[in-house]
Amino acid sequence: MDASTARAVLHYVLAGGCRIAVTGTAALDPSRGELVLLPAAARHRISPLPGLRGVSPPPPPTAAGGTGPADPADPADPLGPAVGIAALDGPGGPVRLLSLRTGYDPRAVRPLVAGLPRAVLLERRRVEAAPLLRDTLRLLAEPGRRPGPGDRLLVLRAFEAALALAAGPRPPGAAHPHPGIGRTVAAIETRYAEPWTVETLAREAGMSRSSFTAAFREAVGTSPARHLTARRIREAARLLAETGLPQSAVPARVGYRSRVGFHLAFRTAYGTTPGEYRAAAPRRA
Known part of the structure; x- marks a missing residue:
């Protein structure tokens, strides 16, 4: 390791x-x-x-x-x-x-x-x-x-x-967050490649956008958009390090329609480009 x-x-x-x-x-x-x-x-x-x-x-x-x-x-x-x-x-x-x-x-x-x-x-x-x-x-x-x-x-x-x-902090006296938040967290975890927006995530939760955003931040500790980005980039890093999937195919596989947007998000998260990350993977294995 x-x-x-x-x-x-x-x-x-x-x-x-x-x-x-x-x-x-x-x-x-x-x-x-x-x-x-x-x-x-x-x-x-x-x-x-x-x-x-x-x-x-x-x-x-x-x-x-x-x-x-x-x-x-x-x-x-x-x-x-x-x-x-x-x-x-x-x-x-x-x-x-x-x-x-x-x-x-x-x-x-x-x-x-x-x-x-x-x-x-x-x-x-x-x-x-x-x-x-x-x-x-x-x-x-x-x-x-x-x-x-x-x-x-x-x-x-x-x-x-x-x-x-x-x-994720819990409100005093509450056993767990709004059940809709659990559904959206599960959706992000398993269906990260879908074209999610804050609006579609709020619909998944059965909540208004404003209520959903506030409840999500309270339960998870970050915004829905940031949580989705982090999940996508984690999966991209795994694909780069553990598979032979062509680098050009990685953005679409994790839900990015723009390669430029993907590269910017990846560099922000890991401090390196996807190509540099893949090249260093054997040393991390």
């Missing part, structure tokens, strides 16, 4: 409850259906909740359904398997965790990561209210599922969805 690549870890509780002690901050006690996001993969230890005796530390997660190291920040393993299942057995009942690891370009998500604590607990109701995140976690946790070449991309998508959820 290149020095310009950051890494993140997610732990999703499938059964029971545990304690995740994070270096430099307060411990978190997630239970079934809750997700802990460590946006900078801070060192941490997973253990049974206090009061449970005779329970060993969780075995390290490897591939889904297996076991492996519990601390994803092990310096000998800079990234590790993308998907793993860890299990803790004890008198308090079984505890199962879906553990995910991903690398990402910090420049693409700097506004979302800035200001987040070293570990964020996303309550079950918030995860359930985010269809893209919820469904990706369920897919990765399916019993008997075998690791595949698309795991890294799925985990990256789960990280991006969790990051947007963690960075």
Whole structure:
């Protein structure tokens, strides 16, 4: 992993409850259906909740359904398997965790990561209210599922969805943002190549443009247009670095009708041209 690549870890509780002690901050006690996001993969230890005796530390997660190291920040393993299942057995009942690891370009998500604590607990109701995140976690946790070449991309998508959820403030007393915002975030995530405008995104949400823009900014932490641009440029960077798609075909593939507009947006996001980014890709791999 290149020095310009950051890494993140997610732990999703499938059964029971545990304690995740994070270096430099307060411990978190997630239970079934809750997700802990460590946006900078801070060192941490997973253990049974206090009061449970005779329970060993969780075995390290490897591939889904297996076991492996519990601390994803092990310096000998800079990234590790993308998907793993860890299990803790004890008198308090079984505890199962879906553990995910991903690398990402910090420049693409700097506004979302800035200001987040070293570990964020996303309550079950918030995860359930985010269809893209919820469904990706369920897919990765399916019993008997075998690791595949698309795991890294799925985990990256789960990280991006969790990051947007963690960075988006909630109104006091509200369980989750307007459901229309969730629909538009999912639409941007999966249908970024469509010719979206703020007006069409507002229609997708079933809201007026002004109400939609305000609600989106409150929930996600940025404007709809900026979020759409960031999603498109992230996908463009992936295509340039990981595929042989002709560079001339990339703008249209991610929703740009103007090559000039695409080049300007890419250079603003990454500080380099698409061609220079592709040329440097082998060194980042």
